[in-house]
Amino acid sequence: MTTPPSRAGTKGVPRAAREQQVLAAATAEFGRHGYEATTIAAVAARVGVTKPLLHHYFGSKQDLYLACLDPIGERILDAIRTAMSDRTPDAPSTPLRVLHALFTALDGQREAWFVLYDATLPPDSDAARRAAGYRDAIDDLATTGTADLLHAAGSTDPLDADALTYAWRGLCTALVRWWAKHPDQTPDAMTQRCARLFAASPALLATGIEPAQP
Structure with missing residues (x-):
């Protein structure tokens, strides 16, 4: 079951903290659903940020996986x-x-x-x-x-x-x-x-x- 989106990514969160939130969410998504079924949109929704922000911080889905x-x-x-x-x-x-x-x-x-x-x-x-x-x-x-x-x-x-x-x-x-x-x-x-x-x-x-x- 995917955790409902949080407000962890709202304005005012320092970038370093937000990156850790993204990595934690991405690890959960990759671990529970597998690389193939995991999407950047699902990770972004889990954290409460936008897809463009995720791409800006980590690049492609493969780059995000490697960072995890x-x-x-x-x-x-x-x-x-x-x-x-x-x-x-x-x-x-x-x-x-x-x-x-x-x-x-x-x-x-x-x-x-x-x-x-x-x-x-x-x-x-x-x-x-x-x-x-x-x-x-x-x-x-x-x-x-x-x-x-x-x-x-x-x-x-x-x-x-x-x-x-x-x-x-x-x-x-x-x-x-x-x-x-x-x-x-x-x-x-x-x-x-x-x-x-x-x-x-x-x-x-x-x-x-x-x-x-x-």
Whole structure:
């Protein structure tokens, strides 16, 4: 659902503040509806400014998307790097640290994850290439983390690490999507929920179906 237009863009708002209002509104529109379905008119209406003003400040729709994307990508990467570098003895496991960092980085702007993982970006566009660069950097960090976990479990197959990286990305997306539907859930609450799910996963995975007898 699109938020009704506000009066945030009325006369007297400093340009820097107005630009932040536009970026917040555009992030919400891109994250909820996707690049293809988002229009400059919808963003302008959400803020309460005119389309010409938006074009004057940010240029084209792609330029506006990139202005939203870069802070999101950098914030998520910084959060994951910091979480993975935490080696204190009483720190939670790496997956839980990364998830807590991700939830904290997205708190207050949960739809931002879907700006980064937008399947409707025009192929071969600057927007698609820039988003892919951030996603690749996140995947590289995930590959490092998952390889460590697999090594500890005795796996040396590089394809196991590759498959687990893909699974981890899907898990993060699924968790953020669920979180977006439950706005009362804080980053701490989500991390605690994930800890319970992880604790239950061995039992769930162990209840497989017995193979049919020949």
